[in-house]
Amino acid sequence: MHSLITCALPSHASRCANAFNAGRLTCYLVLFVWVASPDVTSGQPSLSSPNVLILIADDLGIGDVGCFGNTTIRTPAIDRLCREGVALTHHLAAAALCTPSRAALMTARYPQRYGMVGAASGGPPVLVHVASRAGLPSSEPTIGKAFAAAGYRTHFTGKWHLGSGCGFLGRSCQGPLAHGFNSTFYLPNTLFERANVEGSFWVWPEEDFHYHALVGTSAAVLAVAVLLKRLKFNVAAAVVVTSLLVAAPAAWFLLTHYRFHTPRWYQVSEWMDFNLNFVVMRQTSVLHQRAPLESLSMDMVRATVDFMRAEAASGRSFLAVHAFSHPHTPLVCAPHNRGRSRHGRYGDAVEELDEGVGLLLAALDDMALYNNTIVYFTSDHGGHLEALGADGQRTGGYNGLFKGGKFQGGMEGGIRVPGVLRYPGVVRDGSKLSSPTSLLDVLPTLLELSGLPSVRELLPDAAQPLDGLSLSSLLTGAGGATEDPTRGRLLLHHSGMFVDAIRYNTGEHVYKLHLRRPVYSSAGSYQCGWGETTACCTWRGASHSADISQHPILFDLRRDAYEDRPIANTSREYMAVVQHMKAQLEGWRQQVPYPPSQFNSVMDVILLPWLQPFTFL
Numbered sequence: 001m002h003s004l005i006t007c008a009l010p011s012h013a014s015r016c017a018n019a020f021n022a023g024r025l026t027c028y029l030v031l032f033v034w035v036a037s038p039d040v041t042s043g044q045p046s047l048s049s050p051n052v053l054i055l056i057a058d059d060l061g062i063g064d065v066g067c068f069g070n071t072t073i074r075t076p077a078i079d080r081l082c083r084e085g086v087a088l089t090h091h092l093a094a095a096a097l098c099t100p101s102r103a104a105l106m107t108a109r110y111p112q113r114y115g116m117v118g119a120a121s122g123g124p125p126v127l128v129h130v131a132s133r134a135g136l137p138s139s140e141p142t143i144g145k146a147f148a149a150a151g152y153r154t155h156f157t158g159k160w161h162l163g164s165g166c167g168f169l170g171r172s173c174q175g176p177l178a179h180g181f182n183s184t185f186y187l188p189n190t191l192f193e194r195a196n197v198e199g200s201f202w203v204w205p206e207e208d209f210h211y212h213a214l215v216g217t218s219a220a221v222l223a224v225a226v227l228l229k230r231l232k233f234n235v236a237a238a239v240v241v242t243s244l245l246v247a248a249p250a251a252w253f254l255l256t257h258y259r260f261h262t263p264r265w266y267q268v269s270e271w272m273d274f275n276l277n278f279v280v281m282r283q284t285s286v287l288h289q290r291a292p293l294e295s296l297s298m299d300m301v302r303a304t305v306d307f308m309r310a311e312a313a314s315g316r317s318f319l320a321v322h323a324f325s326h327p328h329t330p331l332v333c334a335p336h337n338r339g340r341s342r343h344g345r346y347g348d349a350v351e352e353l354d355e356g357v358g359l360l361l362a363a364l365d366d367m368a369l370y371n372n373t374i375v376y377f378t379s380d381h382g383g384h385l386e387a388l389g390a391d392g393q394r395t396g397g398y399n400g401l402f403k404g405g406k407f408q409g410g411m412e413g414g415i416r417v418p419g420v421l422r423y424p425g426v427v428r429d430g431s432k433l434s435s436p437t438s439l440l441d442v443l444p445t446l447l448e449l450s451g452l453p454s455v456r457e458l459l460p461d462a463a464q465p466l467d468g469l470s471l472s473s474l475l476t477g478a479g480g481a482t483e484d485p486t487r488g489r490l491l492l493h494h495s496g497m498f499v500d501a502i503r504y505n506t507g508e509h510v511y512k513l514h515l516r517r518p519v520y521s522s523a524g525s526y527q528c529g530w531g532e533t534t535a536c537c538t539w540r541g542a543s544h545s546a547d548i549s550q551h552p553i554l555f556d557l558r559r560d561a562y563e564d565r566p567i568a569n570t571s572r573e574y575m576a577v578v579q580h581m582k583a584q585l586e587g588w589r590q591q592v593p594y595p596p597s598q599f600n601s602v603m604d605v606i607l608l609p610w611l612q613p614f615t616f617l
Ligand SMILES: *[C@@H]1O[C@H](CO)[C@@H](O)[C@H](O)[C@H]1NC(C)=O
Pocket: 063, 064, 069, 070, 071, 072, 073, 343, 346, 347, 396, 397, 398, 400
């Protein structure tokens, strides 16, 4: 059985049961057109401001990168960034899943603040359809809006996965355009195995009792019609037959191509995914109905390079976000990159990603923008440990010695990501930064490094409290070692709505307290079995994770980076630190209410056909 997951969607199906509230289905009949409205003030362009290039890998593990310790995968371009910039060795995603992690990176705010996370009670953990309504609220500040407000030209290439914002008949899909980006070449959703599986439209599974029930019901209705006809109720008979002709095919379609009758009510068939969920958009229209997998990496590089060249020629400062689709499944590469690596299709995809990074850096060199461009590289979260292809190859990444992986919000392997920042002459080359930093910090950091005003000043209308902070002084060495802005900060590590772990940097120690732990398939293991879509569904709560908040486990990552030796719960240190961290968390909970998950709202996450963008429309 494959499919559906993606950056997550577990078809670990059986593992993630939840009840479908059929009552809400009635809402399905309500037609609703959602148009996200951009909400941006414009600012003054400044000629001297540096350009910014943000590179985001998809599912890349920290252990997959040469300059973070891998010796068998070739990543010369990322390694070059490490040599020429600063490696962030304690860099953390704000979620172990794509949609919430990317939302946090874009907004510098925890996605729990605006419902962009899965819920324990149902729904997917990430967005699953292009034609659905859920998405990043237009009231959020974003990287795109902030730089646009500072007068930059802004561009987004690649995987967005934060909502397409498509209107009726798939018109005026805004996607990144609603969040401050001036131009786009993007995938509204994510790629996953089904991008490479055609599926069939005509399906009649003999063994599925729903289909037997459909035949039985149709036969009974037909019998009623025959009876009516015999009794000379001709009009009534005609009405019954006509209704049957409409209702039976409709029921077959819903059974076959939707999943309303299963716990994973938000999913669709392979055929639907293949044909509808892998569109490539340019601005508001569909460029490819299905992403051209072999050429996609190069097409994306071309889109970003074209944008940078045009802006460089005009002399304006630019922000380009390039969100790779590699090395997430389906791991399809261009012919010249196939079978090249020592790690199968996964390794090929990492090396093709690195080829893309290299071409983008070469383009900057070529345009003489090396010195005047900040380049930042990261991954949205850790590698997927369970992922195993149908061919028996491992299709997920390696998180080094950090325990756990993708989907496991509090486990280090799910959130410790590679991070590199290059700004020649400003940030010391070849250096390392070991303070705990977060993808939440990217927006405020890039603004300050670029010499621009803060988010609050740039976006007074979207002035929401930020959870990220500027690392500028740390990176440039301006404040001196005593002024580490991350000191004293509490970082939260969520699974859906739950707080699974918290981290606290005292300067001398970096404490990490685990409050909830995944339930693994066996003792000593840090994964939940094997399979393309198998995962630890910790966001579902009790059945998939153990609440240990009464006896939480504490580590000091400065002494014990891989969390092998918990601090004795009888020690003075344990008691003092745990009390302090729990009190801080309590304060947070009182201050910051989490609204309901958008992904638990049936009408917001199911595929609404009338919102689907098509090539021919
Ligand atoms: C390098 O990455 C591959 C692919 O994820 C992994 O199998 C291998 O163990 C890694 N090697 C090292 C030395 O980290």
